[in-house]
Amino acid sequence: MSEKEIPYEYVNIDLAARKDFALSYLEVNPFGKLPALKDDSNGLVLFESGAILQYLSENYANEINDPVTCASIDQWILFANSTLAITLFVPSNKEREFPRLIGTLNDIYTKKKFW
């Protein structure tokens, strides 16, 4: 949001504290996971980082409106939130898959500007 100069208020939530404020966060995300977004301009409440990024990209980053670029953005969001996340956070996958994925990512982005 800073990169796109979208005004925002950052709310830090200590879920581990289980205080009233953290518990009321379950109204925002019933699964109790971070991050989440509340858009005061239209009342939208959204969780899942990928959905948040897609929403911000489609509704606030007005310079991106061609389908090819949008598809590429969606590809990298889904790659990060599915393929890469499973590799990083599932221990049995990490050892085998992580070096391969990171090696390929490194190859791609040493040749190409990060967009």
Ligand SMILES: N[C@@H](CCC(=O)N[C@@H](CS)C(=O)NCC(=O)O)C(=O)O
């Ligand atoms: N797929 C979700 C993952 C959400 C997630 O697992 N968030 C972690 C922090 S990165 C969390 O809230 N952990 C606290 C907990 O599970 O109690 C997303 O991308 O938003």
